Amino acid sequence: MQLVCPAGNLPALEAAVDAGADAVYAGLRDQTNARAFPGLNFGDDELRAGISYAHAHGRKVYLALNTYPDSARLAHWCGAVDRAAALGCDAIIVAELAVLDYAARTHPALPRHLSVQASATSAPALRYLHERFGIARAVLPRVLSIQQVERLCERSPVPLETFAFGSLCIMVEGRCQLSSYVTGASPNRHGVCSPANFVRWEEHADGSRSVRLARVLIDRFAADEAAGYPTVCKGRFDVRGEVFHALEEPTSLNTLELLPRLAQAGVAALKIEGRQRGAAYVASVTRTWRDALDRYAAAPHDWQVRATWQAQLARHAEGHQTTLGPYHRPWH
Amino acid sequence: MKLSLGPLQYFWPRERTLAFYRAAATWPVDIVHLGETVCSKRRELRTRDWIALAGELAAAGKEVVLSSLALVEAESDLAVLERLVAEGGTMIEANDFSAVQACAERNVPFVGGPTLNVYNHRALALLALDGMCRWVPGVEQGHALLRELREAASADGLAMPQLEVIAWGRLPLAYSARCFTARAFDLPKDRCGFRCIDHPDGLPLATREGTPFLRINGIQVQGEEITDLGPELPRLRELDVGVLRLYPQADGMAEVVAHFDAARRSPGAPPPIGARNGYWHGEAGMRREHAPA
Structure with a gap:
């Protein structure tokens, strides 16, 4: 399984590569990605430097272009796809149909990963997006149980990426308007x-x-x-x-103990959440998961969760608490 | 301009649901959406019951649309979807891409529901190619976005599907794998006891200073306020909105339908019978005066 780690800036990207990420995902410094926070993300020069650093170490960089442009702003999102291709990104992570369609037509050789924000949770949904837009991978929303993930791995037309660790969206990604109901600013649009x-x-x-x-x-x-x-x-x-906490306690997702089942199910990649976090978080969480994955690859039958891994991850969790979240039935 | 009843978002006892739609057959609504869109465990009406009800309402002269689940998780959810498409004999409201695929595979025309996340004219055109003949924008898509979308479609020479706008009701804001009603009763979702059946308008959630804020409805979260776009009717006409969607609430739906029926026949705008919808005006969805300053 590939380890896909977050980077909100160049030091975080380098930290992820140094700590053993197989791929790093990043965003541009505008509203084209779902972590459009002040002071975060990449300009073209930084992204070029990050890609160069990752490629020099044999790793990949994915660009998240996973928000939903309205008609007036669609050209800007298409321009971002062009930038991703020109800068040499290894894949783009996209949620929206028009952006997927533009990318597939204009840059067919640039792999398209379906973003978690696209809310695709079933084999037919993935088939639709695969047949129409040639997605090469899909990131699953954090709503399915481990059994459902296992079944979907059997039926999906594309390799799947699942969330492994980080802050937990409890709503179906791409389907939550709670922020915009209160503030007018939304994950999907802004x-x-x-x-x-x-x-x-x-x-x-x-x-x-x-x-x-x-x-x-x-x-x-x-x-x-x-x-x-x-x-x-x-x-x-x-x-x-x-x-x-009528909807959810402040807690983070941690699927470390499910690692063998996710591997056996054929999950292609594990995603670490947290582009808004600093290089120290990225380095520490990446190193822990790298170690866990390497030890699993070396001896899958002897693999056990180590207390030191869990202690390390808990330090970075919201409220220092973690949960298996939707992966285990009682949470539902 | 047509009136539609949106899908019933709450869980009502079987007899109450059937009585509601028997009454609706006599109301001046043109389109009725049937089916469970929120929680697949709700089975007071089974799929065959919804399909039978669709037949009865069609016989009563209504255009019937069978609405699909917003969140498809299990194989059994897909089986229900397959049945609606194959045996429903009527149009489907596709509320996720599983349903879009099911309709596209069988060349069944569909309504693009509010959770499909269509924000621009190109996405609309792509779905239209696959059979989408009517579109219900999500709650965030307000007047300016729709106007720009229509202008862009026109500039690109793209035909617009018919536009259906959420005109009245509590706005569906979020969906989760977790059941918040079960959580409020400290029950596991697998043994929830269907407590949502006791809350025909959802379970109120207030802030710690007692301000009503949201409604919990199983795995769905709604806004507390019943929003009303009636006063915007002249602008809805300018946008060529073809259908006004009214979401069923527990009480007074006949009067709400009568209000909008009178409004669509009058040239001006009716007085408000609900809260201002901030989204429509490009603002936060909830009323600005909602919380204390």
């Missing part, structure tokens, strides 16, 4: 979820803190309570008179 310029923290006299997204109260934290980034899905709300 490449952002709960953008920081809408976040407002309030300190109270007793040391507690409140956090709002636009004007909506997402959570309150006691003085000694750890506070996470305020996305709607990880806030505490009142349902039936009880206040709790």
Whole structure:
């Protein structure tokens, strides 16, 4: 299985390569990708340098072009596809039909990976996108159980990539409008979820803190309570008179213990989330997964999860908690 | 301009559902969407029941569309989809690419549902080639986006499919593999006890300061507010919107349909009977005055 790691800037890309990523995925410094955060992502020169560094080490660079352009902005997304081809990216990660179609027609030799944002969860859906746009790989939304992933591996017309570790979107990717309902800025259209310029923290006299997204109260934290980034899905709300994480606790996905099953199912690549995280995160998480994958490849039958791996990954998890998320039934 | 009943997003008892559609047969709606779009475990009406109901409503003079699940996960979900397409005898609302593929393979025309994520004229044209004859934009696609899309289609010489706009109801905002209703009752999804059947308009979710915010509906999250595009009717006409979609709510649907029926026959705009839809105006979806300043 290939290890596909995130990079929000050139130091992170180099860190991923140094730590053993087989491929690194990155985005341009605009709204063409789903991590369009200030200070993040690549200009052409940085991307060229990153590709050069990766290729010198025998690794690949994928460019995420996985947001949804409206008609007025479609030409800009097509221009980004041209840039990816000109700069020598090894693949583009795309969600939107018109962008896929443009890429397939204009740069047929540039492999097209279906982004998780395309919300394709079944063999017929993948067949449609494969037959029409020649996708070479698909990234699965974080909604399927391990059994469903195994079955889909048997039936999919293309190799599959699954999320292995990182922040957990609990909604079907590409199908969540919670951010835009509150702020007007959306993952699909603007490449952002709960953008920081809408976040407002309030300190109270007793040391507690409140956090709002636009004007909506997402959570309150006691003085000694750890506070996470305020996305709607990880806030505490009142349902039936009880206040709790009504949608999901702040926790990260960690599928390390499923590694043998994912390998046996024929999953082609494991994806690490976190282009918004720094080079230290990328290096540490990549190194841990590299070690786990190498030891599995060397001796699949003797492979066991190591406590040191899990401890290392937990350090980088939201709230220091991890979950198997949708891969195991009880989560559903 | 036609009126449609969108698919019932909630889980109602069998008799209530059947009574609702018996009544709907007498309302001035032109199009009725049937079928389960949210959770495949909801089986008060089985696939054969929905298909039979489709036949009855068609006999009563309605155009019937069978709507597919927004999130297809299991082989059994695909089997239901295959049956709707092969045996439904009517148009399908495709709410994911599994359904698009199922329709395209059989040359069955389809409605592109709001979760297909079509944002531009080229994507629309690609789906039209595969048989999409009507399009329901997602909740984020507002007036400016649709106007630009129409202009771009025209400039490229592309025919627009008929446009159906969500005119009234709670907006579907998100879908998950997780059931939030089961979570609220501290039940595993596999043994959820179908608690959503007790919440015919969804389960209210409020902020910690008591401001109503969202509705939980199984694996779906909706906005709390019932949005209303009635006051935008003149602009909807300018955009050549062919169908106004009204999402079923538990109470007062006959009156809502009557309101929009009168509105479509009048030249001006009706008074509002719901919240302003911010998305339509290029803003946040929820009402700006919704939360305290």
